[in-house]
Amino acid sequence: MQEKVTRVKMEEVQRDGGPITVLRFAGDITSASNAAVLGTYQGIPESIKRILLDFSGVDYLNSSGIALIIQMMIAANKNGQTIQTFGLKPHFQKVFTMVGITKYTKLHPDEASACAAFS
Amino acid sequence: MDEHRSSIELRLPSRLGFEKVAMNTAASVARLMGFADDRVEDLKTAIAEACINAMEHGNKLDETLSVGVILSMKSDSLEVKVLDTGTGPQGHATAPDIDKKMHEEEEPRGMGMFLIESLVDEVEWVSSPPTGSYARMVIRLQAER
Numbered sequence: 001m002q003e004k005v006t007r008v009k010m011e012e013v014q015r016d017g018g019p020i021t022v023l024r025f026a027g028d029i030t031s032a033s034n035a036a037v038l039g040t041y042q043g044i045p046e047s048i049k050r051i052l053l054d055f056s057g058v059d060y061l062n063s064s065g066i067a068l069i070i071q072m073m074i075a076a077n078k079n080g081q082t083i084q085t086f087g088l089k090p091h092f093q094k095v096f097t098m099v100g101i102t103k104y105t106k107l108h109p110d111e112a113s114a115c116a117a118f119s
Numbered sequence: 120m121d122e123h124r125s126s127i128e129l130r131l132p133s134r135l136g137f138e139k140v141a142m143n144t145a146a147s148v149a150r151l152m153g154f155a156d157d158r159v160e161d162l163k164t165a166i167a168e169a170c171i172n173a174m175e176h177g178n179k180l181d182e183t184l185s186v187g188v189i190l191s192m193k194s195d196s197l198e199v200k201v202l203d204t205g206t207g208p209q210g211h212a213t214a215p216d217i218d219k220k221m222h223e224e225e226e227p228r229g230m231g232m233f234l235i236e237s238l239v240d241e242v243e244w245v246s247s248p249p250t251g252s253y254a255r256m257v258i259r260l261q262a263e264r
Contacts, residue, residue, distance in 0.1 A: 062164070062171060062231075063228065063229075063231045063234055067228040068227075070217075070227040089160075090157070091161070095164065095234065098237055099234075100217030104221060
């Protein structure tokens, strides 16, 4: 059986204050998602300072996947980038809160409020 | 539900991804028992993490070794045992320190046991060498927390 693939689409949206790079994740985020999470992040130029994570399409996220998100946040922190998040299902919002990730990225109900939070 | 037919057993290969078989089976059972959606989600994460621990740490990802999962239905709770051939976890779950993780003073991984303990009503890790070890979790229809 093959693990369900993590799909990620990188987009740039224009908002007040400049461009925002959006990573739209779908499928599963697990230990098999290294390339999709960290590899995609590494493709974002360091000059980009505003990154939006869209988890709307994520069905399954385990602790190994959360660890990859934390690694991405560590790298972003070093590069002076800000990360906002939206689209997490309520259960995963609870899990993110339990492990403390919400100290470093806010969880927003939708894309509009997440983008507005950069300003 | 008939107490005499209240047990379901699975044997999974120690291959990451197969934890979803246990997770989805347990979710189906929990829904049949009348668990609320948020409790089903708690159970899914707890079982998935227990199976991943069993595959990675208990059976060292040796695909010739199985992870056993036993779901036992009671009138007011579901007990889940996840069995492997290892010696069981050393120590106990500690809450992740996100500041230490962000400052690379703590590994980004290692949150599985913490999540399990946080999401179910009862949990214990039992080591019974040489046969192996198991995690035993109980989730109640009416949460105590």
